[in-house]
Amino acid sequence: MDMDGGRKVFNRLGPSSSSDNGNHNKQQKVCIYWRQGKCTRYPCPYLHSELPSAANGKRAHQGFGAEDNYRSGGGGGLRRSGNYNFNNNNTWGRTQSQQPANNRNTLKKIEKLCNLWAQGSCKFGDNCKYMHQWSTGGCFTLLAPLEGHQQVITGIAMPPGSDKLYTGSQDETVRLWDCQSGQVAGVVNLGVTVGCMLCEGPWVFVGLTNLVKAWNIQTSMELSLNGPVGQVYSLAVGNDLLFAGTQEGTILAWKFNVATNCFEPAASLKGHTLAVVTLVVGGNRMYSGSMDSSIRVWNLESLQCLQTLSGHTDVVMSVLCWDQFLLSASLDKTVKIWAATESGNLEVTYTHTEEHGLLTLCGMHDSEAKPVLLCSLNDNTIRAYDLPSFSERGKIFSKKEVRAMQIGPGGLFFTGDGTGQVRVWKWSEPTTVQ
Template sequence: MMLTMNLLKAPLQAGVTCTSAMKLGLVTILSFISFACQSTQPTQQTTQPEASPRLISEASWGAVNVETLEGHTGKVWSVALSPTEQKVASASQDRTIKLWDLATGEVLKTLTGHTDEVLAVAFSPDGNLLASTGKDQTIRLWNVDGEPIRTLTGHTKIARSLAFSSDGETLVSSSWDKTAKLWDVQTGAVKQTLTGHQGGIFATAISPDHQMVATVSKDKTIRLWDAETGKVLRTLTGHADSVRAVSFSPDGTMLATGSNDKTIKLWNPQTGALIETLTGHTSLVNSVAFSADYSTLASGGEDKTIRLWNLDSKTLIRTLNGHVEPVGSVTFGSAAMLVSGSADQTAKIWQP
């Protein structure tokens, strides 16, 4: 295991000059541009633009510190950040889950038990549980120290993703068996099995009020379900290929989806209306995540990049380069912190 750090510097967006950018008159953009318009001569120290510690903006991502967590011997398919932001969990092709100390970059524990690739991990809202799933079709629950608690079985094909409800009482899983399941965390019983997709389900998410479940599928659709009854509320169409990533905004008013068609779509989950289509990735989009303050969307792609999008203007803030293989997972912390996992066998911590 090795911890490495480097500093990235953001260029101006294509087609934006220093003069024209200064005329925009927006405080956050002025901060970003004034940084980007500094001398391009390399220096040993980089002055980062001032930014609110609470808000994530263009200014915040002018310069980025990157910590690399190395230790897996296979692709890192999924990463999760504990609610206290003290631990990172990573799920890997090597059939293990690693718990990392965020402050030191050291491996706290390697969790073993899965008999095939581990494709997803998720922390419970109180941080006391970790859930994992993968190609062995099982869901495993672990305590905060990484000790096994329970194994849930029921899916008949690869289990692909996991999400806890905000109250921690329900765990949602999705599978190539074309179903999603809602599990009672305390008992391990299945509350609901959601059926209707015509293809395997890549990912699932549950709304902040835990009343709605979203699933995205190889059948190119997004389905929104009533978490209590298991009934389909609406089906969203518009992607031209498989939909493989989904996330609710922290306030529940927006849904983001990522697709093999290289686009990200923003939806109103209450009406099903399409809000915006974001383009920029040059290959399929594997993961999407909202920042805690609902200002920024992160997306990780097969093109090896992470892209940060302004949710007010629906424009690209910047592209983060550093992974040398496809990015399979991205997740935000409560502040300006982003965690990513990649097929290059590493996880990275990005901070302005």
């Protein structure tokens, strides 16, 4: 595995110049059907090999891939805890010149999952132009697929110390999975769509339509929190408050009353004009992302909005706090890195651009304790990036888009896709050279 470039390269073999049956007489143009892996003409009047580089060092075939779009920088690291500061803004991303030479101008197998292979019926084998594997990069191991849900997975939760995994879906059910056997341990039929899930201490919270359910897995207590209007899309806990982002754009807050043994309404935060689809708490701040393309920063003590971030141009699907940074992902195809200025306001210090809209972010550490960002895109893939360089480590492929990701103990993480399948993954141990 190429740890520097983080990309696994697939070479399509073609006739060499010495055995190309008169290749020098062919038109000096590359066959577009050969590039797509489906040329059937023999002999073909066009080249079945790439044009050589021009004498001045520029590529003869123009066009830029994802490698060309990295910004300059490279040094430093990123950790969840501890005082670690970046000296300047160009530590995020890296330039094309820093990419390994063997990763440039190399033809790749089309990085798209073969649907026929996923169904067990592809007849092309190694000659198929699409991917016949669930991941690339060599850094992930698929431990188990969990089958049972019938629609999109919208929430995954694993309470600390529990031997059960909770998953919620638009099929109006929550399923409990035994972590030892991988079998279903229980099914809760709710009768309404599950919009999100969150675990905090012994509590599992489920965002539903016009309601939030709260289950205490230690006491088996079940509570219903009324107040939301429409679907509850996001949940967060901070300063002893439970927050819920709703379809109408309001963020509702409840506080647990020990005396009455119930959650009582505490506040209603207004400001977003459309649905609040993502919430995260970091320090004494809460950050909310909305369909109105904005992010709002809230003080957890006063519950007042301190700042509105307007850097995105489409729905803000996910926000993530990591050290002193806020990361946000949007359907506008960008991940933005925000950092506080001397005035205390957040500003964008780096923008990472993808070819597709982003759905959710998940930050974790690999088997060597290096920080990695998992980005789910609406092209049915998850990209894994080293931070802060944003060099790609690998990809995970799904039949449909992944809308839920959750970190587990011991290097585990869980993904849930649009088909209703939940997968259990683990970071692979690095290969040691003897």
